[in-house]
Amino acid sequence: MDMVANLALGFGVAFTIKNLGLCFLGCMIGTLIGVLPGVGPIATIAMLLPITFGLDPVGALIMLAGIYYGAQYGGSTTAILVNIPGEATSIVTVLDGHQMARNGRAGAALGIAAIGSFFAGTVATIVIAALAAPLTRVALLFGPAEYFSLMVMGLIFAVVLARGSVIKAVAMVLLGLTLSTVGQDLETGADRMTFGWPELSDGIDFTTIAMGMFGFAEILRNLESPETRDVLKSKIGSLLPNWEEMKRSVTPILRGTGLGAALGILPGNGAVLGPFASYTLEKKIAKDPSRFGKGAIEGVAGPESANNAGAQTSFIPLLTLGIPPNAVMALMVGAMTIHGIVPGPQVMEKRPDLFWGMIASMWIGNLMLLIINLPMIGIWVKLLKVPYRMLFPSILMFCCIGIYSVNNNPFDVMITAFFGLVGYAFIKMGFEVAPLLLGFVLGRLMEEYLRRSILMSRGDWSVFVDFVNRPISAFLIAIAVLMLVISFLPAITKKRNTVFVE
Amino acid sequence: MQDENVSVVAETRGLVKSPQDMFAGLFIIAFGLACLWASSNLSGGRGANLGPGSFPRGLSFLLMAVGGIIVFQALTVVGPRLEAWSIRGPVFVLGAVLIFAMTIRGTTLNIPGIGRTDLLPPLGLIVAGPLTLIVASLASTERNWTQTFIFSACMTAFCILLFKVALRLPIPVAPWAGW
Numbered sequence: 001m002d003m004v005a006n007l008a009l010g011f012g013v014a015f016t017i018k019n020l021g022l023c024f025l026g027c028m029i030g031t032l033i034g035v036l037p038g039v040g041p042i043a044t045i046a047m048l049l050p051i052t053f054g055l056d057p058v059g060a061l062i063m064l065a066g067i068y069y070g071a072q073y074g075g076s077t078t079a080i081l082v083n084i085p086g087e088a089t090s091i092v093t094v095l096d097g098h099q100m101a102r103n104g105r106a107g108a109a110l111g112i113a114a115i116g117s118f119f120a121g122t123v124a125t126i127v128i129a130a131l132a133a134p135l136t137r138v139a140l141l142f143g144p145a146e147y148f149s150l151m152v153m154g155l156i157f158a159v160v161l162a163r164g165s166v167i168k169a170v171a172m173v174l175l176g177l178t179l180s181t182v183g184q185d186l187e188t189g190a191d192r193m194t195f196g197w198p199e200l201s202d203g204i205d206f207t208t209i210a211m212g213m214f215g216f217a218e219i220l221r222n223l224e225s226p227e228t229r230d231v232l233k234s235k236i237g238s239l240l241p242n243w244e245e246m247k248r249s250v251t252p253i254l255r256g257t258g259l260g261a262a263l264g265i266l267p268g269n270g271a272v273l274g275p276f277a278s279y280t281l282e283k284k285i286a287k288d289p290s291r292f293g294k295g296a297i298e299g300v301a302g303p304e305s306a307n308n309a310g311a312q313t314s315f316i317p318l319l320t321l322g323i324p325p326n327a328v329m330a331l332m333v334g335a336m337t338i339h340g341i342v343p344g345p346q347v348m349e350k351r352p353d354l355f356w357g358m359i360a361s362m363w364i365g366n367l368m369l370l371i372i373n374l375p376m377i378g379i380w381v382k383l384l385k386v387p388y389r390m391l392f393p394s395i396l397m398f399c400c401i402g403i404y405s406v407n408n409n410p411f412d413v414m415i416t417a418f419f420g421l422v423g424y425a426f427i428k429m430g431f432e433v434a435p436l437l438l439g440f441v442l443g444r445l446m447e448e449y450l451r452r453s454i455l456m457s458r459g460d461w462s463v464f465v466d467f468v469n470r471p472i473s474a475f476l477i478a479i480a481v482l483m484l485v486i487s488f489l490p491a492i493t494k495k496r497n498t499v500f501v502e
Numbered sequence: 503m504q505d506e507n508v509s510v511v512a513e514t515r516g517l518v519k520s521p522q523d524m525f526a527g528l529f530i531i532a533f534g535l536a537c538l539w540a541s542s543n544l545s546g547g548r549g550a551n552l553g554p555g556s557f558p559r560g561l562s563f564l565l566m567a568v569g570g571i572i573v574f575q576a577l578t579v580v581g582p583r584l585e586a587w588s589i590r591g592p593v594f595v596l597g598a599v600l601i602f603a604m605t606i607r608g609t610t611l612n613i614p615g616i617g618r619t620d621l622l623p624p625l626g627l628i629v630a631g632p633l634t635l636i637v638a639s640l641a642s643t644e645r646n647w648t649q650t651f652i653f654s655a656c657m658t659a660f661c662i663l664l665f666k667v668a669l670r671l672p673i674p675v676a677p678w679a680g681w
Contacts, residue, residue, distance in 0.1 A: 051669050165523075167575065171530045171568045178537050178561045185544075185554035192554055193540040216595065223591040223641055390653055393638035396595065400602040400634060401627075401661060405671045413603035417596045424592060428585050429526040447557045459550035 003129050010129075010356030014364055019062050022055065023361050026063035027368045030070020035380045037078055037388075038222050039395060041071035042437075043215040045331045046207045047398050050405035057339035058354050062361040064335050068328060069365045072311050073117060073373060076304060077380050080109045090307070092275040096292060096299030103295045105245075107237035110377060112249050112297055114370050115241075116305035120257040121366030124312035127261050128319075128359055132348060135320040139345040141472070142321070144452035145463050149476040151323060151442045151449070152464075154267030155435070156480040158326075160487040161272055162432045169435045172426075176436035179204060180443025187451070199411045206334055207403060208412050209440060210327060212419025213426070213433045215399050219392050220424045236381070239374050245297045252282050252302035260306030264313030269326040269438065271310030275303035312362055318343055319355065323442070327434060330441035520581025527572030534565030594641035598634045605630040607674060624677040627666070631658030 013019065029051075033044045048067050052060040079090040080097035093113070100109040142150070155173050162169040182193045183203030194200040241249065259281065260274035282302045283292045292299050315332075317325045322344030324330040336343050341351065348355045373380075403412050426433055457463035467474040518524045537558055547553025575581075608624035635654035665671045675681045 050671055051665075054670065165572075165575075167568060167571050168523075168526060171526075171565065171572065174561055174565050174568060175530070175533065178533075178558060178565065181541075181558045181561070188545075188554050190544060190554045192544055192558060193537065195540065216599070219595055220588075220591045223595070224588050387644075389639065389642035389644050390649075392595075392642070393598070393635045393654070394657055396598060396638050397602075397631065397634055397657060397661060400599060401665055401671075401673060404602075404606060405665070405673060408672060410603040410607050410609075413599060413606075417599040417603070420596055420599070421592060424587075425529075428522075428587060429529060430522050430582065431526060450557065451552045454552055455550050457550070 002133065006133075006352070006356050007129050007360060009352060010358075010360030013058060013353050013357030014062065014360040019059055019357070019361065020364065022059045022063040023066045023365050024368055024372070026066025027070040027365055028372060030067035031074040031077070031369070031373060031376075031380070032070075032383070033398075034071030034074025035077055035383055036074075036391060036395065037082060037384070038218050038392075040075060040214065040218075041068060042210050042327050042331065043218070043395075043399070044071040044074075045328060046211045046215070047402040049207065049331065049335060050402055052335065053338065053405075057336075057341055057351075058357050060335060060339055061332075061354065061358050062365075064332065065358060065361055066365045066368070068332075069121075069308075069311070069362075069369055072308065073114070073369050074380070076113050076117075076307070077110065077373070077377070078384065080106060080113065080300070081381060082384055090275070092279045092303040093300060093307075095279070096294070096296050099293065099295035100297065100300065104235070104237060105295065105297075106235075107239045107377075108241040108245055108297065109300050110236070111239040111374065112241050112245065112301045113304040114239075114373060116249065116253045116256065116301045117308035118366050118370045119253055120260060120305040120307075120309035121312055122363060123257050124261050124264070124309045125359060125363040125366075127313055128316055128362070129356075131265075131316060132320060132355075132359070135316065136345040136348050139321050143470075144449040144456065145470050145473045146476070147321075147323075148446060148449040148453055149464050149473040149480075150267060150321070151446045153476045153480040153483075154317075154323065154325060155439060155442065156484050157266060158269050158435045158438045160483050161269055162435050164430060164432050166484075166487050168431055172431055172433065172436040173439040176439025176441075177443040177446065179209070179436075180440045181447065186444070186448060203444075204415065204440075205406065205412055206330060206437075206441060207406055208416040209419050210331065210437060211399050211403055212416040212421075213423030213436070214327075215395065216416065216420025217423025217427060217433070219395065220420065221427055222388065223392070236377060239377070241297065248297050249301035252278070252298040253305045255281060256302035256305035257309045260309030261313045263306075264310030264325075265316050267317045267321075267323055267325045269314075269434065271307075271314045271326065274306035274310035278302040278306035308366070315362075319347065320345055323445070324438075327437040327441070330437065333441070518576055519579060520576040521584045522582045523572055523576035523579075525584050527569045527574075527576055530569030530572060531566050532569075534562045534569060537565065538562035590643075591641050595638055598638035598641075601637055602630050602634040605633060607677075624674060626674040626676045626678070626681070627662055628658065628676045631661060 029048060030044060033039055033047065034041065045067055052063050055063065075090045076093050079093040080101055083094060083098050097109045159166060159169040159173055182200055184201050185192055191201050256278040259277050263270040263274045263277065279299055279302060282298045283289050286292065286298065314325050314329055317323050318329045318332060324333050333343055341347060400413055403416050404410060406412060423433055453463055463470060465474045465477050541555050541558040544555030545553035546555045546559065604622055605625040609621040611619050611621050613619055632654040635657055636650060639650045662675055665673055666675050
C-alpha cells in the first residue's frame, strides 16, 4: 500500500497550477519541435534544455519529461503524416501508419497512436511506481564491481541492438568511452588528453556531442538527398477510430504495452527494440499477415504502445540505479546534475517529492498529450509543409542558442560544429552513433567503478567474474558475453538485418 | 550462383573488398594510436591502484584491436564503397555555426608572440542571428534571396523574443548597446 501513498504524494506535487502548467508547456513545445522532420527526441531535449534552467528542480524535471513525451509523440505524427520516421523508434509506425493515411484513415491512425500511447503510459507509470522501491533496495546491494558489470552489460546490449555491423558498434562504444576520459582525472586531478587546451579540462559536454552528431550530422545527411516529403494532401478525417478498428486494436495495445514496458527496463536502450518486437509479433499472430504494410491498424496500435511504454520504463534504470540506459536519459542526468541532484537510489529517500512528483507527472503528461495533440493536428500539418530550406537554418539556429546557453560559452558551439563534421564522417563510414553516445555517458562512471573495484580487490581482476563471492557481477557479465556471442552467430546476424530492414 | 557473383565483384575490386570498412577500420586504428600518444604522459598506476592513464590506455589497445578486425573484414568480406562527400553542405552549415560562435560574444585570439588580439568584437544575437541563417541557407541548392532575407529577419526577431524576452536567457542581443 506504500505505492498508493507514494503516488498520492506525487500527485499532490504534480497537481499544482505551476507544475501542471509546466507539464503542459513541456508537452506542447516538445511536440512542436519533435514534429519537425529530422529532429528526434535527443536533439529536441538538448535544444530545449536551457529553457528549464531557471526553474526549481521539480518543475524543471516535470517540464523535461513533458518535452520528452511530446517529442516522442511528435515523431509519430510525422511518421504517419509524412513518410519520414523522426527517429529509430517510429520507423515501424511509418509502415502501416502512413499507408493508413493514404487510405484516408490518417485521423484514425493518429487517434489510435494517441490512445495506445496513453494506455501504455498509464500502465508504465504503475510499473515504475511498483518497481521503484524494490529495485532501489536491490541497488543498495550493488558494489562497484556490480555497477561496472551492469554497465558492461548495458553497453553490450546497446551494441547488439544497434543497426549495422556489430564490430563497428563495438568500435563506437570504445570511442565513446575514450572521449569520456578527456578532461581532469577525478582522483588525481591530472589533465588528460586535453592537448594543453584549458577549455577541455572540464571534459567534453554531453550536449555538444549529442547535438553535433545527432542534430548537425543529420542536417548534413538530409541536405544530400533531394527532398521527397510527401505531406498528406487528403483530409485527415475523424480522429476517433471506428468500432471495427477499436476492436482490432485492443489486444495489440495490451501486448505492445507489455513488451515495451519489459524491454524498456533493460539497461542499454532496450526501449528501441519494443516497437520492432511488437510489430513482428502482431504480424506473426495475425490471421491475415498480408494486410500488414498496407495500412493495418494493429501495426500502428501495437508498436506505438510499445514505444511509449518503453520510453517511460527506461526511467527505471536511471531513477533506481543512477545509470542512464540511453542518450535521452543521459540528457536527463545532465539536467538533474545542473539542479544539484545526483540520480541514483538515494533520490527516492532524500527527495521523495521530486521522485514521486516526476512519476505522477509522467501520467499527467500522457493525458495532456491526448488532450492537446488531437485538436492541434491541423497546426502540426501546416508545420510539416514548411520547406526544408527554411527549416534547417531554423533548427541550426535553435541548436546554436541552446548549446551556447548551457554554459554561456561560444567555445561549446565550436566543439559542436566539430562533432557535426565527425558525425557526418561516421555516416559516410557506416558507423551508427547511438552506441558512442551511451559509451560516452557511462564512461566516467565506469572508470570510477573499475578503479574502485580493482582497489578493493587488491589488484585482482577476476573480481568481476567471481561466481562465489560476487554472484551478481559474474551473472551480469555472463549475460553480456552470451549476448555478444549470439549476435555474432550467422543465423542471428541475418535475422537482425531483416528486422531492421523491415 | 550467388557466390560466383560475389567473387566476380571481389576480383574487380582487388585487394580491398570493402572500401568503406577499410576506411572505417583505419580510422579506428588511427584514433587508438592518437589516444595512446595523448595518454602517454599519464601515470598507469601501480598494482591495485590504477592511475589516470590506465583506462585510456586500455581503451586505446582495445580500439586498435577492433580497428584491426574491421580492416581484416574489409579485406575478406565484400562491402559497400565509400560514399562521396559533399562539400556544399558541411562548408555552409558548419561555417554558419562557426560564425555564430565567433560573433555572438566576439573572438579573441591568443597568438604566441603577439599576445591576445581581438579578431571580432561582440556583436550579439541581432547580428549573429541573420548571419548564421543566411550562411546556412547557402547550403541548400534552392535560392531565393528576398525570401531568405525576410525569413532571417523574422526568425531572429522570434528568437530574441523567445529566448531573451520570454525565457530570459543571458544571451547577448546587442552588447554594444548594452542589451
